[in-house]
Amino acid sequence: MQANEIYEKLKAEYGDAIMELVSDEATEAWIRISPDKILEVCLGLRDDKGFKFDYLANLSGMDYKDSIGVVYHLYSVELKHRITLKAILDRENPTIHTVERVWKTANWHEREAFDMFGIIFENHPNLIRILSPYDWEGYPLRKDYVTPQEYNGFKVPY
Amino acid sequence: MGLLNKLDNPYNAGGIVLGVAEDVLNWGRSKSDWYLQFGLACCAIEFMALNASHYDFMRFGCIPRTSPRQADFIIVSGTVTLKMAERIKRLYEQMAEPKYVISMGSCANCGGPYWEHGYHVLKGVDRVIPVDVYVPGCPPRPEAFFEGMMKLQEKIKMQAIFRKREKIAEEDAKNAAEGKIVVPGLVEVDNH
Numbered sequence A: 001m002q003a004n005e006i007y008e009k010l011k012a013e014y015g016d017a018i019m020e021l022v023s024d025e026a027t028e029a030w031i032r033i034s035p036d037k038i039l040e041v042c043l044g045l046r047d048d049k050g051f052k053f054d055y056l057a058n059l060s061g062m063d064y065k066d067s068i069g070v071v072y073h074l075y076s077v078e079l080k081h082r083i084t085l086k087a088i089l090d091r092e093n094p095t096i097h098t099v100e101r102v103w104k105t106a107n108w109h110e111r112e113a114f115d116m117f118g119i120i121f122e123n124h125p126n127l128i129r130i131l132s133p134y135d136w137e138g139y140p141l142r143k144d145y146v147t148p149q150e151y152n153g154f155k156v157p158y
Numbered sequence B: 001m002g003l004l005n006k007l008d009n010p011y012n013a014g015g016i017v018l019g020v021a022e023d024v025l026n027w028g029r030s031k032s033d034w035y036l037q038f039g040l041a042c043c044a045i046e047f048m049a050l051n052a053s054h055y056d057f058m059r060f061g062c063i064p065r066t067s068p069r070q071a072d073f074i075i076v077s078g079t080v081t082l083k084m085a086e087r088i089k090r091l092y093e094q095m096a097e098p099k100y101v102i103s104m105g106s107c108a109n110c111g112g113p114y115w116e117h118g119y120h121v122l123k124g125v126d127r128v129i130p131v132d133v134y135v136p137g138c139p140p141r142p143e144a145f146f147e148g149m150m151k152l153q154e155k156i157k158m159q160a161i162f163r164k165r166e167k168i169a170e171e172d173a174k175n176a177a178e179g180k181i182v183v184p185g186l187v188e189v190d191n192h
């Protein structure tokens, strides 16, 4: 399936939850979806006979300066098509439902997005930091992050 | 008679070599250093090459250990993150004296490519443990590491086991002024 076919089919099924298709960028076409419907849409993408997106290739956080985003890269091993989903969240309170129960891979990816961007994945079974130490403060990949002067008695700057 | 012959002919069967106990011990120590492996990043990959048959690190008498309690020195090869720094310190503290540290690569020396924007990188492992030899490079070639290893062996050979070197030098100067002969590190011998 091509990106626009996927978009049409999703739009027919989920209506307003599917917000726009962007296919004129140099990157792969992506579909913007509403964050509060993420679980339903992902379950549909995985289980529908026409989609069969059984592989979550990547899940990453993004900092768009005025908002925070989550990007999902999906691939279907059987049908050999792919699509990218983006959900844009509020910067002050970036919260979205986890897709851990849809693709198990999402577990660690979501922990990383939480660690680096502070995105809260609701109902995640174990949302703790994965790369940074557990007592780390702040979210390092956010654009407004300031490098700390000290961590546990270690001087951080050169 | 027999004993003196053996002294004259030290390298034939049953010969005797006279030496200073400290030097013998240090010679032994410098040729059989077991090291605690601490591979952290890309430098550890170079370190694997060093260990493999082409460069054959074991010819220095160095055997890899995975327990700090059996190691004479630790090779910190790679980027020391703040999370790892605490672990390195703990491992170093578990090693038995005398212990040494080789810092391998720019990262372990001073933060390397992460010196400015590495919010998570310790800018040099010498901020947590005392380093004996720094090996520069990103990553250092095995030859560079061998140079560092030989520097460490030199250092071990120079080490005072029974008395501190400075003190020995002081005493030697004093004894020389008084016309006494002293074998360093051993008992004092009176000239008369």
Ligand code: SF4
Pocket: B041, B042, B043, B044, B077, B078, B079, B104, B105, B106, B107, B108, B112, B113, B137, B138, B139, B140
């Ligand atoms: S010094 Fe260079 S090769 Fe070594 S760990 Fe750092 S970045 Fe990697």
